[in-house]
Amino acid sequence: MTYKITGKDLIAMGYKPGKIFQKALKHINKHNLRGQDLHKYMESIQPIYIKPHKEPVKFHQNIKPETEEDILNIEAVMRDMNIIMTTPTIQGGAIMPDACPTGDGQIPVGGIAIAKNAIHPAMHSADICCSVMATNLGMIDPKQVLDVSFQTTHFGPGKRKEHGGWSGILYGNKELGERIVDNHFTKDYVEKALTHLGTQGDGNHFLFVGVSKETGETYIVTHHGSRGFGASVYKKGMSLAETYRKEISPETLPKNAWIPYDENGKIYWEALQIIRDWTKLNHESIHNRIAHKLKRNHLYRFWNEHNFVFKDEDLFYHAKGATPLDDKFIPDSTEGLRLIPLNMSQPILVVKGMTTENNLGFAPHGAGRNISRAQHKRNNNHKTVEEIFKEETKGLDIRFFSGNVDISELPSAYKDAETVKQQMHRFDLGYIVDEILPYGSIMAGDWQKNTHWRKK
Numbered sequence: 001m002t003y004k005i006t007g008k009d010l011i012a013m014g015y016k017p018g019k020i021f022q023k024a025l026k027h028i029n030k031h032n033l034r035g036q037d038l039h040k041y042m043e044s045i046q047p048i049y050i051k052p053h054k055e056p057v058k059f060h061q062n063i064k065p066e067t068e069e070d071i072l073n074i075e076a077v078m079r080d081m082n083i084i085m086t087t088p089t090i091q092g093g094a095i096m097p098d099a100c101p102t103g104d105g106q107i108p109v110g111g112i113a114i115a116k117n118a119i120h121p122a123m124h125s126a127d128i129c130c131s132v133m134a135t136n137l138g139m140i141d142p143k144q145v146l147d148v149s150f151q152t153t154h155f156g157p158g159k160r161k162e163h164g165g166w167s168g169i170l171y172g173n174k175e176l177g178e179r180i181v182d183n184h185f186t187k188d189y190v191e192k193a194l195t196h197l198g199t200q201g202d203g204n205h206f207l208f209v210g211v212s213k214e215t216g217e218t219y220i221v222t223h224h225g226s227r228g229f230g231a232s233v234y235k236k237g238m239s240l241a242e243t244y245r246k247e248i249s250p251e252t253l254p255k256n257a258w259i260p261y262d263e264n265g266k267i268y269w270e271a272l273q274i275i276r277d278w279t280k281l282n283h284e285s286i287h288n289r290i291a292h293k294l295k296r297n298h299l300y301r302f303w304n305e306h307n308f309v310f311k312d313e314d315l316f317y318h319a320k321g322a323t324p325l326d327d328k329f330i331p332d333s334t335e336g337l338r339l340i341p342l343n344m345s346q347p348i349l350v351v352k353g354m355t356t357e358n359n360l361g362f363a364p365h366g367a368g369r370n371i372s373r374a375q376h377k378r379n380n381n382h383k384t385v386e387e388i389f390k391e392e393t394k395g396l397d398i399r400f401f402s403g404n405v406d407i408s409e410l411p412s413a414y415k416d417a418e419t420v421k422q423q424m425h426r427f428d429l430g431y432i433v434d435e436i437l438p439y440g441s442i443m444a445g446d447w448q449k450n451t452h453w454r455k456k
Contacts (some may be wrong), residue, residue, distance in 0.1 A: 098368025400445025
């Protein structure tokens, strides 16, 4: 009786177990392969791994250091970008004036990475489609708008305790609901898609009320992403990307794993468009409810993502905190207008721009940070929170939804706004057509201290 080769035998010969074993064992035993014939066959079916580039692909540096902190920050950003640029799929990239590192050789905030026929979930991060939307409410008292907004929006983790009919908004959008149910990456998260509508989360997300420098009209601007819905899709995408990484490019860093577009990438791309439409609906639902309470018909509205993946034929532009200028990236662009928030004490910039060789069709997404939130808090531990808040928000109506000030979101936690504006001009990263001057804003604040919400 002929001995059958088993998986244990192949492992003993030095071959790593994997999907090919089942097919290989069937072939080996059918043809009774032994010795050199067996080894020759096994070598012929071993996967050919895609190796990282030997040298980093060149990328555009649209940033110039102005301070010692800038120098250290840019050095860290450059280190990470050079690692990213060795990823096999990468064709090019850029960094913006608001760039700051996220660590471990992964894409920095203010970074753009262009991949061919591949989507890298970590390069859009868990906060898929973090974005900003502005609605013009006309000539109305901004305090009245902020008061109504404070009673309407919701900040903090998870869903609202009492949903107040927000989920009905998705039920009313039958086409989007069907797409969510039909897509592999979104179908398991219908409840989050329903219950996270009307919420804005925490961190640097905000609802801003200000007045147009050009017209004097009052605007609301919201900043948030896709909440728990998008975060769940991201997690599923990262899991699939890691499976591909192990199979086709194990030398690539796990954080830079990708989903090939020609395979499951098409379905994931469709999921990203679903997340985009849901996030836009979330912005609109908050704006519409505020306008309804104020008995205002919105006069003008525009929005843009700044944390997303943008497709141009077989190239995928991963923008981790970068504002797309080119209309080809935003199918629902309103007259090419884009929003760039800086910090709560500075105007939100309304910009337009064209694609150039160095900007790749993008602008900054804000002011960025030179140091971490934790380091900023340590740098200010010689003052009380009340002192810092009073100094930095003078003349503004700033409200923290949790009732607790988060000093890591105050103006001094961010890069100098004027420097960012100057470098936008220097590197041709869009031009300013209006500024929404700040009246006040709402943020989550330090919600972990307690759960007592809606305190001014």
